[in-house]
Amino acid sequence: MELLAPPSLVGFRGVAWKCGAKPRRLLPRTVWLCRASIVDEERLDAARDMTKWLQEQGFPQQPLLVSSFEDKGLGCCATRDLQAGDAALSIPENFTVTAVDVANHPVISSAAEGRDELVGLALWLMYEQERSQDSPWYPYVKVFPASTLSLLLWEQEEQEELLRGSSALAKVKDQLTSLRQTFDALKDTLKDNKDFPMEKFTFSAFKTAFSVVLSRAVYLPSAELFALVPFGDLINHESSRSLLDYDIEEQKVKLAVDKRYKKGDQVFASYAQNLTSADFLIRYGFLDESDENDCIEIEVGLVSGDSLAPLKREILQEVGLTVPQKFPLYLNRFPTQLLTYTRLARIQDSGLFAKITFEKDLIVSQTNEYETLMLLMADCRTKLLSSSDTMEDEMQTLRRKNLSYKQRVAAQLRLKEKRILTDTMSALRNRLAPIRGIPTKSGNLKDPNSDIREMFDMVEQREVVNETVSKGLLQWYCWMILDRERTMRLSMGLDCKHTSRQLGLKESFGEEVDVGISGKWAWQCFLIRHHHGKETNATISTKSFNVNRGSQVSVTNRDEIAIDCGGTVVHEMSTKPKAQCNLSQQAAAENKRKDNGRCH
Numbered sequence: 054m055e056l057l058a059p060p061s062l063v064g065f066r067g068v069a070w071k072c073g074a075k076p077r078r079l080l081p082r083t084v085w086l087c088r089a090s091i092v093d094e095e096r097l098d099a100a101r102d103m104t105k106w107l108q109e110q111g112f113p114q115q116p117l118l119v120s121s122f123e124d125k126g127l128g129c130c131a132t133r134d135l136q137a138g139d140a141a142l143s144i145p146e147n148f149t150v151t152a153v154d155v156a157n158h159p160v161i162s163s164a165a166e167g168r169d170e171l172v173g174l175a176l177w178l179m180y181e182q183e184r185s186q187d188s189p190w191y192p193y194v195k196v197f198p199a200s201t202l203s204l205l206l207w208e209q210e211e212q213e214e215l216l217r218g219s220s221a222l223a224k225v226k227d228q229l230t231s232l233r234q235t236f237d238a239l240k241d242t243l244k245d246n247k248d249f250p251m252e253k254f255t256f257s258a259f260k261t262a263f264s265v266v267l268s269r270a271v272y273l274p275s276a277e278l279f280a281l282v283p284f285g286d287l288i289n290h291e292s293s294r295s296l297l298d299y300d301i302e303e304q305k306v307k308l309a310v311d312k313r314y315k316k317g318d319q320v321f322a323s324y325a326q327n328l329t330s331a332d333f334l335i336r337y338g339f340l341d342e343s344d345e346n347d348c349i350e351i352e353v354g355l356v357s358g359d360s361l362a363p364l365k366r367e368i369l370q371e372v373g374l375t376v377p378q379k380f381p382l383y384l385n386r387f388p389t390q391l392l393t394y395t396r397l398a399r400i401q402d403s404g405l406f407a408k409i410t411f412e413k414d415l416i417v418s419q420t421n422e423y424e425t426l427m428l429l430m431a432d433c434r435t436k437l438l439s440s441s442d443t444m445e446d447e448m449q450t451l452r453r454k455n456l457s458y459k460q461r462v463a464a465q466l467r468l469k470e471k472r473i474l475t476d477t478m479s480a481l482r483n484r485l486a487p488i489r490g491i492p493t494k495s496g497n498l499k500d501p502n503s504d505i506r507e508m509f510d511m512v513e514q515r516e517v518v519n520e521t522v523s524k525g526l527l528q529w530y531c532w533m534i535l536d537r538e539r540t541m542r543l544s545m546g547l548d549c550k551h552t553s554r555q556l557g558l559k560e561s562f563g564e565e566v567d568v569g570i571s572g573k574w575a576w577q578c579f580l581i582r583h584h585h586g587k588e589t590n591a592t593i594s595t596k597s598f599n600v601n602r603g604s605q606v607s608v609t610n611r612d613e614i615a616i617d618c619g620g621t622v623v624h625e626m627s628t629k630p631k632a633q634c635n636l637s638q639q640a641a642a643e644n645k646r647k648d649n650g651r652c653h
């Protein structure tokens with residue numbers, strides 16, 4: 054049986070993708086079960102056959118075994134202990150299928166030419182599966198699942214009903230329209246191709262093959278292409294820094310693990326990065342459990358009829374941004390560029406262009422900032438109001454026991470998106486707080502919280518703060534903020550029923566002080582620090598801070614935290630002699646790593 058496609062001359066980055074070297078024959082190895090379940094037994098058998106066949110072709114031995122997992126289908130277990138940095142997979146490029154194989158394919162190459170790589174791979178899969186035992190790749194393609202849980206394959210009524218109020222609905226519709234157009238064009242191209250099984254080429258079959266490829270093809274950043282990788286496409290996802298990539302020197306697809314695995318443990322890889330939760334669900338049919346990469350997109354553009362638009366376009370082009378431009382909103386962070394872009398869009402005086410910087414979070418003018426924040430706020434609010442269900446409603450839905458898989462993931466997605474929007478609005482509101490207010494004669498906006506600011510500035514000047522003062526001040530402050538928050542929410546047409554919960558304060562001012570998600574963190578931390586003589590743990594929303602008297606406030610989880618003091622992030626507070634709130638070194642390093650989003 055011939056496994057290898059003809060050697061290709063097509064290379065990338067100066068390296069031939071298919072070297073075509075004849076692989077060495079190895080002794081067959083048995084596939085054993087780590088934690089077998091009854092699901093996918095047939096595919097597990099097929100995976101055993103594939104392993105044997107690959108070994109016969111000289112596929113190098115991998116420290117992995119295919120096994121079956123009840124909730125994830127097939128997966129791979131370690132056959133020996135693996136240390137962080139070890140290669141769990143090391144697959145010569147000639148065992149993979151890429152656009153190069155599609156381009157060299159005797160039957161489908163012309164139809165695939167000029168099309169998306171994944172469309173070409175879907176055609177390849179359809180053709181090779183249809184050939185069954187005649188296909189040189191039969192043992193490999195037999196392991197592929199017949200279908201996936203991708204949103205693309207849900208019934209239209211299910212999409213309409215379950216994805217309403219989520220960004221996924223529009224995305225699915227767009228992608229299906231584009232798939233349908235591709236299918237029609239392919240049909241036209243293939244109709245005269247006598248070797249292609251046209252009778253099997255229905256839209257449903259094409260859509261299914263496409264979603265199977267979508268969920269299995271691995272994007273290899275160093276090769277800048279997608280590849281179907283035997284064994285590589287049997288590894289399940291866990292969010293980490295362990296990614297499959299192409300090693301240019303060794304000409305292999307490799308997976309280096311980023312933690313220790315014991316023999317028998319399931320080995321994971323981290324799937325596509327920087328996908329919105331909706332895109333992840335469309336692609337893989339499940340949602341990433343960790344919140345780390347959750348994001349939604351927000352689109353911003355220039356104002357129509359703006360006489361400065363040509364200049365603004367030039368500025369945007371220089372930094373590689375388009376009109377319009379999509380930016381990700383994450384939990385706890387969004388890119389500084391989003392703010393700068395919107396600030397630029399609102400500028401009406403070209404003299405202010407000099408103040409525009411995409412590297413730093415710099416306010417152009419009070420009024421511009423006000424408009425910028427209000428615009429973003431309105432966008433988030435519109436998205437949030439596209440669903441009549443609140444976050445509480447979604448949580449209640451998720452508590453129901455009899456939910457189907459689709460109902461559950463759809464509710465999880467809607468909740469994730471609502472969380473990001475609510476969180477972003479809260480951050481925007483915090484930034485708005487000091488600039489919201491009545492315009493003054495000088496053209497500036499008066500800080501409506503200036504009385505609070507003054508009061509705290511005064512207290513901060515004191516060496517020692519008497520416990521009664523700090524306790525009273527904390528109480529006054531909380532009620533004040535609660536009241537302002539409520540007024541602000543009402544003025545923006547928002548429900549304020551959660552406000553008191555968010556600001557719920559333990560009457561006893563015990564060790565754990567729940568100060569909710571709004572307000573002036575630095576002041577709150579300051580008060581907590583002065584109130585408690587010893588180290589105190591304050592929980593702000595879901596984030597924990599260690600608060601030591603007279604020392605720094607350090608973030609103890611891995612999230613980026615914006616401790617906001619009316620638009621001033623906490624590390625800027627550290628320049629004040631008494632307010633020594635600072636991000637911990639660990640959190641600062643983490644911030645640096647995440648260049649895709651900055652603290653709120």
Ligand SMILES: C[S@@+](CC[C@H](N)C(=O)[O-])C[C@H]1O[C@@H](n2cnc3c(N)ncnc32)[C@H](O)[C@@H]1O
Binds near residue numbers: 124125201285
């Ligand atoms: C590249 S394949 C991995 C192998 C796959 N489990 C199989 O049976 O062939 C990707 C698919 O595996 C499943 N999967 C991977 N990781 C998962 C996870 N953490 N939770 C649930 N399903 C997962 C999803 O169906 C996804 O579309």
